[in-house]
Amino acid sequence: MASEMDELFNNRLINVFKTVTSPAPEVGLTPRQAVWKKNKATLWYYPAQQKKYDTPLYFIYSLINQPFILDLGPGYSLIQFFNEKGYDIYLLDFGIPTYADKGLTMADYILRYIKKGVQRALVHSGASHISVIGFCMGGTFASIYAAIADEPIQNLVLAVAPIDFSHFPIFDEWQNSLRNGEIDFDAILDTVGVVPPDLMRIGLRVVASPVYVSPYLSLLRKGNDEEYALKWKRFNFWADSHIPFSGAALKQMIQTLGIENGLINETLLIDGEPVKLSNINANLLAVGSNVDRLVPKEQVQPVMDLVSSKDKTFYALKGGHATLASNREVQEFLNSWLSVRSNPIRLG
Amino acid sequence: MDITQQFFNILTRSGFQVEQMINRSIQNHLNKPAFVNFASQRANGMAKGMSSLQNTMEMLSVPFNFPTKNDLANTTNMVVQSEEKIDNLEYQMISLINAIQDLQTNILSANQTQRDNR
Numbered sequence: 001m002a003s004e005m006d007e008l009f010n011n012r013l014i015n016v017f018k019t020v021t022s023p024a025p026e027v028g029l030t031p032r033q034a035v036w037k038k039n040k041a042t043l044w045y046y047p048a049q050q051k052k053y054d055t056p057l058y059f060i061y062s063l064i065n066q067p068f069i070l071d072l073g074p075g076y077s078l079i080q081f082f083n084e085k086g087y088d089i090y091l092l093d094f095g096i097p098t099y100a101d102k103g104l105t106m107a108d109y110i111l112r113y114i115k116k117g118v119q120r121a122l123v124h125s126g127a128s129h130i131s132v133i134g135f136c137m138g139g140t141f142a143s144i145y146a147a148i149a150d151e152p153i154q155n156l157v158l159a160v161a162p163i164d165f166s167h168f169p170i171f172d173e174w175q176n177s178l179r180n181g182e183i184d185f186d187a188i189l190d191t192v193g194v195v196p197p198d199l200m201r202i203g204l205r206v207v208a209s210p211v212y213v214s215p216y217l218s219l220l221r222k223g224n225d226e227e228y229a230l231k232w233k234r235f236n237f238w239a240d241s242h243i244p245f246s247g248a249a250l251k252q253m254i255q256t257l258g259i260e261n262g263l264i265n266e267t268l269l270i271d272g273e274p275v276k277l278s279n280i281n282a283n284l285l286a287v288g289s290n291v292d293r294l295v296p297k298e299q300v301q302p303v304m305d306l307v308s309s310k311d312k313t314f315y316a317l318k319g320g321h322a323t324l325a326s327n328r329e330v331q332e333f334l335n336s337w338l339s340v341r342s343n344p345i346r347l348g
Numbered sequence: 349m350d351i352t353q354q355f356f357n358i359l360t361r362s363g364f365q366v367e368q369m370i371n372r373s374i375q376n377h378l379n380k381p382a383f384v385n386f387a388s389q390r391a392n393g394m395a396k397g398m399s400s401l402q403n404t405m406e407m408l409s410v411p412f413n414f415p416t417k418n419d420l421a422n423t424t425n426m427v428v429q430s431e432e433k434i435d436n437l438e439y440q441m442i443s444l445i446n447a448i449q450d451l452q453t454n455i456l457s458a459n460q461t462q463r464d465n466r
Contacts, residue, residue, distance in 0.1 A: 004368065012356075170379065171375070172379065183387075184392075188391040210371050214360070214364045217360040321422070
């Protein structure tokens with residue numbers, strides 16, 4: 001009995017060690033083609049396996065991390081899931097910024113990348129409307145874009161996207177000090193130009209979980225499950241794949257969103273144009289989670305009262321920040337919501 | 349469920365609880381006004397030091413004739429500007445091609461209607 005337990009224990013440890021030290025896994029395996037490129041950004045096109053909807057999906061991912069979380073691997077890919085359901089997908093990948101991108105502002109991201117990407121996706125697909133789906137900070141940018149867009153947005157999905165920055169449960173003292181002008185980080189952001197990825201990782205880790213051992217314990221618990229280990233490896237690879245952040249954009253976000261709460265107070269200007277969420281008329285689906293430490297539900301939900309959309313739904317996610325990307329139940333809900341709002345093609 | 353699995357289940361659950369406790373404690377400490385002010389002062393001090401080093405490098409780049417990171421960034425931005433102009437032209441061209449194709453379709457359909465009426 002004791003020797004069996006020793007063996008089981010040792011096997012698990014060996015498996016965990018193997019998983020942790022194995023080379024970076026292959027991610028982003030769904031077939032795709034680049035339809036537009038600018039600077040470091042690429043607009044990827046993932047054709048539907050059998051097209052069933054006229055309205056394509058346009059994914060905007062966060063600027064903090066890499067978008068391959070949406071296509072982690074066969075069976076764990078939101079993109080593959082929607083392709084199989086019959087949607088054409090466009091993914092705007094902002095790429096990895098360098099020092100030359102230190103001056104990129106929110107207006108640049110929204111007008112020179114998101115808006116242009118949508119225009120290109122519309123031309124490429126020949127569609128009359130588009131569904132814009134933003135994840136995390138990409139969702140915040142999607143809501144800003146949707147508020148000033150001329151393009152025909154049929155559906156807007158904001159997945160764990162912070163909108164109301166008045167709710168800051170963990171680091172409220174930092175926010176108060178910033179609001180009162182007692183501290184500011186403009187000088188350091190101007191000097192470094194772009195915030196290095198390691199600093200981004202540390203910053204987000206501190207907000208979400210400074211000590212990060214539970215994923216390793218989960219891996220140990222399921223140490224003999226090869227499929228779980230592969231999924232874990234892929235997810236962990238993504239969780240550590242932070243990218244540099246433009247100093248100008250971060251400075252602007254701290255001021256206009258963090259301090260002024262510009263989306264709620266309607267003080268945000270993009271290229272001189274006021275951003276009013278009440279201009280949004282597209283069908284809206286907002287997704288928030290009760291257990292998300294990075295973007296609490298209270299930061300997401302207020303969007304429901306601010307838009308003019310007649311058709312709006314709030315979905316409470318049972319899981320953390322990145323659940324949406326790989327949880328089949330949530331994906332099925334997203335599909336059921338989108339499928340009746342994406343101009344189904346009448347076959348035969 | 350075997351005893352090993354039970355052990356790992358308990359270990360994971362307890363580990364998660366301990367992790368949450370430690371995290372809350374760390375976050376509370378980092379959220380104290382004294383630490384917030386210290387971090388801001390330290391960041392501003394670092395910014396001054398780094399800025400002075402950067403200015404020195406910019407000055408040295410003149411006599412030593414080497415490009416600085418800012419020179420490279422400026423050149424890259426010029427390339428991006430050109431890329432953007434080409435991109436705008438390409439988009440206009442696509443829009444024109446689409447408009448011409450629509451026009452051709454309309455003319456063809458008008459001609460067909462005329463022929464049918466005769």
